[in-house]
Amino acid sequence: MKNFIVLINCKDQPGIIAATTNFILSCDGNITYVDQHVDHQQGVFFMRLECTLNNVELQKEDFVKSFNALVANKFQMDWKLYDSESTLKMALFVSKYDHCLYDILGRFKSGELKIEIPFIVSNHKDLEPIADSFGIPFFHVPVSDGKHDEAQLKHLELLNKYNVDFIVLARYMQIIPKDIIAAYPFKIINIHHSFLPAFIGAKPYHSAFKRGVKIIGATSHYVTTELDAGPIIEQNVVRVSHAHSIKNLIAKGRDLEKIVLSTAIKHHIDKKVLVYSNKTVVFS
Numbered sequence: 001m002k003n004f005i006v007l008i009n010c011k012d013q014p015g016i017i018a019a020t021t022n023f024i025l026s027c028d029g030n031i032t033y034v035d036q037h038v039d040h041q042q043g044v045f046f047m048r049l050e051c052t053l054n055n056v057e058l059q060k061e062d063f064v065k066s067f068n069a070l071v072a073n074k075f076q077m078d079w080k081l082y083d084s085e086s087t088l089k090m091a092l093f094v095s096k097y098d099h100c101l102y103d104i105l106g107r108f109k110s111g112e113l114k115i116e117i118p119f120i121v122s123n124h125k126d127l128e129p130i131a132d133s134f135g136i137p138f139f140h141v142p143v144s145d146g147k148h149d150e151a152q153l154k155h156l157e158l159l160n161k162y163n164v165d166f167i168v169l170a171r172y173m174q175i176i177p178k179d180i181i182a183a184y185p186f187k188i189i190n191i192h193h194s195f196l197p198a199f200i201g202a203k204p205y206h207s208a209f210k211r212g213v214k215i216i217g218a219t220s221h222y223v224t225t226e227l228d229a230g231p232i233i234e235q236n237v238v239r240v241s242h243a244h245s246i247k248n249l250i251a252k253g254r255d256l257e258k259i260v261l262s263t264a265i266k267h268h269i270d271k272k273v274l275v276y277s278n279k280t281v282v283f284s
Contacts, residue, residue, distance in 0.1 A: 002053045003084035004063075005271045009281075010077040012038050012045040019071045020049065027063065028055040035283045039276070046274050048283040050084065082271050088165040090265070091158070092120045093172035094127050100170040100191060101127060103258035104265070105134050113262070115269060118162035121155065123174055143174050152177045159183070168265060169223070171257070176223050186231065186275050188223035189268060191261040193253050195219060195237055200228040205249045208240075215239050216249055218256040220264030222275065231280045233264040233273055 010016065017036065024031060033050035053063070064081055072079055094101050101120070107113045120131045123143040131138035139158060143151045156179070159167070166187040169176070176188060194204035195217025208216050217237035224230040236259060238252050267273050267282055274281040 002058075002060075004051055004053065004060075005082040005084055006047075006049040006051065006079065007082070007271060007274055008045070008047040008049070008077050008079040009274055009276060010045055010075050010079075012040075012043050013075065016045055016075055017047070019075070020047070023067060023071050024049075024051050024053075027053055027058055027066075029053045037281050037283075039281075042277065044276060046276070046281045048272065048274070087114060087116055088269055089116045089118050089163060091162070091164040091167045092117060093167060093169045093174075094120060094122045095171060095173040096124050096126045097171040097173075098127055098130060099254045100258055100261050101130060103262055104168070104170060105130070105136075107262055109134065113265060113269065115265075118164065119158060121158060122172075123151070148177070152179060155180060156183065166268060168261070170261065175227065178225055181223055181225055186222045189233065189261070189264055190221055190223050190228075190230070191257050191264075192219045192221065192228050193257055195235060196221065196228055196232065205253055206246055209244075209246045209249055212242065214241065216253050216256075218253060218260040220260045222280075224278075229278075231275045231278050233267055233280055233282060234260050236260050 008020065021031060029051045031049060031051045034047065036045065036047040038045050060081065060083070071077070092101065092104065104113070108115065108117060117136055119137040119139055121139045121141055123141060125140050128138045128140070141151050141154045166189065167184055169188065169190040171191060181188060194208065195215065196219040199207045205216065215237045217235055219232055220234045221232045222230040236256050238256055240249060240252065272283045
């Protein structure tokens with residue numbers, strides 16, 4: 001048996017689900033999960049489907065070719081087929097803050113995150129002992145004035161050498177160059193320590209304190225060339241009050257950051273996220 005995940009989006013029209021499910025049945029397949037969403041304002045249909053193909057002789061390439069010819073072309077689908085059993089390689093970019101890194105590595109070590117982590121890269125050396133304790137290669141790549149191009153080349157070299165599938169910025173306090181974003185479209189996940197679109201950029205907890213907010217939040221999103229404005233994957237908030245100091249906000253926020261980032265990583269690994277018009281559809 002072969003297990004696959006199918007992600008589909010196209011113009012909303014009658015017959016999409018029937019055509020898709022009947023095709024899988026014709027391939028001696030069984031659907032184990034299906035969910036769909038329609039954006040009525042834009043008239044766009046989204047679907048995530050998990051299936052098991054009992055025909056062991058059917059190759060993935062043949063499935064894709066036949067589905068294109070019989071279903072996808074007819075409905076003008078943008079679709080992808082993923083092997084459910086494949087393990088993605090995730091690179092971690094960090095700076096000096098360790099709370100998100102510890103959380104991710106703990107979940108990885110316990111088997112909660114089914115990934116490979118080929119390396120951790122940082123513009124500082126502070127977190128190298130953590131990488132060493134988990135047995136993960138650590139690379140120090142300074143990103144100082146005059147070294148941005150050199151750092152980008154080194155990052156791309158590492159990403160290509162280790163065949164990285166996606167990148168997680170675990171409080172990596174640097175702007176990602178356009179060339180890396182272009183090489184990993186909607187495959188770079190960032191955690192921002194505010195409830196976006198509020199308080200973009202640096203020191204959002206300080207800005208929130210100054211504004212006297214009653215809730216603070218954290219947002220995990222895909223990185224685009226516009227700062228802190230990529231498609232949002234996951235968010236969460238916690239209540240605060242006038243009695244909380246900036247230090248209190250930071251402490252509360254760090255707990256949120258860990259949960260929000262790990263949830264976004266899981267959604268990405270499980271192929272539950274579809275990006276459309278700088279927004280996301282996140283299936284359950």
